Amino acid sequence: MFLSQIEFDRAAARDPYQWHRALWKLFPGRDEAARDFLFRVEEGAARGPTRVLLQSAVRPESAERVRVLACREYALALSPGRGLRFRLLANPVRTIKDADGRLNHRGEIKSCRVPLIREEEQLAWLARKLEGGARLLASACSGLPPLYFRKKDHPGKLATCLFDGVLEVTDAERFGELIRCGVGPGKAFGCGMLSLARG
Secondary structure, three states: OEEEEEEEOHHHOOOHHHHHHHHHOOOOOOOOOOOOEEEEEEEEOOOOOEEEEEEEOOOOOOEOOEEEEEEEEOOOOOOOOOEEEEEEEEOOEEEEEOOOOOEOOOOOEOEEEEEOOOHHHHHHHHHHHHOOOEEEEEEEEEEOOOEEEEEOOEEEEEOOEEEEEEEEEOOHHHHHHHHHHOOOOOHHHOOOOEEEEEO
16 A cells, blocks of 8 residues: 555535546556546645645655655554554444435435434544444544535535544454545545554
């Protein structure tokens, strides 16, 4: 895997949906490939450049208005019992199914995602997501302003929070899969990347 620091021009990507599209430019010739990168916006001003931390399976290449500032390859060195500090920008939600059993266009019962607002619900959500790969030793979460975006001319809003804490690896293989695939929904909008450091 590769961990990179990316910078892009705000004019190239004004909202979270466009951020994802801008980052695809770092991987030329892979338009039809499945997304194999995760990212988190680290800082950005309304008019200046936006800094992004990017985790990818393939080394990124700078493109127009999207620059690779630094990149390093890293291998996961995980073992059960190991304590690690972590950071995760996430979109904690629960899914509610239609009470009347109405069906969507695919013939499935209609459902919608509802954001989890209370801190205890958010922490319980994270513990469930890590289950089988790691357990939380300590964690706090901070609510952030919603992310507003437009997708195919439809407005959308994502409720996010930032988790910081310490976890213990319980199953290295399962936890490695969580790191590679990300945690929870909203990955196309910069959620789900689990950053780790020694505890």
